[in-house]
Amino acid sequence: MTLKIGVIGTGAIGADHTRRITNTLTGAEVIALTDVNQEQAEKVKQSLGLNATVYKDGHELIEKSGVDAVLVTSWGGTHEEYVLAAIKAGKYVFCEKPLATTAQGCQNIVDAEMAAGKRLVQVGFMRPYDSGYKMLKEAIDSGAIGEPLMIHAAHRNPSVPEMYITPMAIHDTLIHELDVFRWLLDDEYVSAQVVFPRKSKYAHDKVADPQIVMLETKKGTRIDVEVFVNCQYGYDIQCSVVGEEGVVNLPEPQALSMRKNANLGQSILTDWKDRFIESYDVELQDFVNGVQAGKLTGPSSWNGLAAAVSGDACVKAQESGLIEPINLPDRPEFYR
Numbered sequence: 428m429t430l431k432i433g434v435i436g437t438g439a440i441g442a443d444h445t446r447r448i449t450n451t452l453t454g455a456e457v458i459a460l461t462d463v464n465q466e467q468a469e470k471v472k473q474s475l476g477l478n479a480t481v482y483k484d485g486h487e488l489i490e491k492s493g494v495d496a497v498l499v500t501s502w503g504g505t506h507e508e509y510v511l512a513a514i515k516a517g518k519y520v521f522c523e524k525p526l527a528t529t530a531q532g533c534q535n536i537v538d539a540e541m542a543a544g545k546r547l548v549q550v551g552f553m554r555p556y557d558s559g560y561k562m563l564k565e566a567i568d569s570g571a572i573g574e575p576l577m578i579h580a581a582h583r584n585p586s587v588p589e590m591y592i593t594p595m596a597i598h599d600t601l602i603h604e605l606d607v608f609r610w611l612l613d614d615e616y617v618s619a620q621v622v623f624p625r626k627s628k629y630a631h632d633k634v635a636d637p638q639i640v641m642l643e644t645k646k647g648t649r650i651d652v653e654v655f656v657n658c659q660y661g662y663d664i665q666c667s668v669v670g671e672e673g674v675v676n677l678p679e680p681q682a683l684s685m686r687k688n689a690n691l692g693q694s695i696l697t698d699w700k701d702r703f704i705e706s707y708d709v710e711l712q713d714f715v716n717g718v719q720a721g722k723l724t725g726p727s728s729w730n731g732l733a734a735a736v737s738g739d740a741c742v743k744a745q746e747s748g749l750i751e752p753i754n755l756p757d758r759p760e761f762y763r
């Protein structure tokens with residue numbers, strides 16, 4: 428059976444996910460689209476030659492299109508409403524990060540999903556599907572570097588638009604690290620602190636950039652993440668795990684090295700779409716396969732909630748300058 432999918436929000440990632448479902452993945456077809464900017468939805472439909480209907484809004488799409496599953500790829504502030512509507516309609520839903528912009532919003536989704544009695548939601552945290560992060564995880568789990576003691580990481584974007592403000596460094600950007608380090612270390616955070624180095628002249632008024640976020644886990648592992656979203660030179664994700672007996676580093680994306688004009692060089696990617704292109708393919712194929720099998724196994728609403736609770740503490744730490752506690756509720760049996 429070919430899975431019928433509806434896409435809510437056909438901007439950058441919505442269009443890219445629609446393209447991969449149509450041209451790269453197997454077992455699914457996009458038959459419904461919507462966007463507050465209807466022209467944008469029409470454009471994606473035309474450019475991919477889809478046999479799809481463009482709906483007035485996300486609620487009409489969920490109620491009337493007859494899709495088996497929904498992709499929520501609209502702006503973060505709209506995710507909760509559509510995920511709750513999809514759960515209410517008994518539809519599977521793949522929701523891009525953040526699951527909701529507040530911990531309470533994520534909790535509402537967790538409650539609705541548990542009341543529905545089965546896992547219906549997968550969150551778009553793609554890094555656990557990335558081959559480089561998988562290698563780090565295998566090295567840690569095999570004991571190859573002993574117990575992990577520290578992580579040094581960096582999340583750098585070339586630039587961000589005017590609408591990107593200081594807390595978004597956490598909710599929009601760091602949220603990927605907040606999710607992937609819990610998975611890598613099989614541990615939970617207990618506290619967060621944020622410090623602000625000298626501000627880059629390329630950062631606009633409403634964003635403090637760069638920032639350094641420091642996290643501590645239950646087992647005592649210390650993590651520092653540089654979030655630098657106007658670094659100019661490229662899209663660069665770094666992660667180094669220091670263990671008792673060795674260090675493992677996230678592999679660099681494959682790139683040609685060129686010797687020319689007395690220079691040895693390698694290009695650096697500039698777009699998140701390219702940096703994680705394979706991970707997005709694998710995560711979405713996993714969602715499609717999970718829906719077909721009636722059993723989702725990818726990042727859950729609980730992962731969305733854990734990242735949001737940790738993110739809220741980081742935003743509090745941005746404002747207070749203090750070490751803020753992170754208190755995640757006990758994980759229900761439903762999500763084990």
Ligand SMILES: NC(=O)C1=CN([C@@H]2O[C@H](COP(=O)(O)OP(=O)(O)OC[C@H]3O[C@@H](n4cnc5c(N)ncnc54)[C@H](O)[C@@H]3O)[C@@H](O)[C@H]2O)C=CC1
Pocket residue numbers: 435436437438439440441461462463464467484485500501502503505523524525551552553599699
């Ligand atoms: N997993 C990842 O690596 C990435 C995830 N994202 C996430 O995906 C989401 C979308 O981000 P982008 O595609 O970069 O943004 P975008 O601004 O390019 O696209 C969002 C689209 O949603 C539409 N939209 C907004 N409100 C809507 C509503 N109520 N109903 C229907 N459509 C609505 C907008 O008109 C726009 O076309 C965000 O939550 C973002 O955090 C974005 C980039 C990478």
Ligand SMILES: O=C1[C@@H](O)[C@H](O)[C@@H](O)[C@H](O)[C@H]1O
Pocket residue numbers: 584599600603656699
């Ligand atoms: O998810 C993403 C964007 O929404 C976010 O704005 C960027 O900072 C991240 O690098 C990217 O992966």
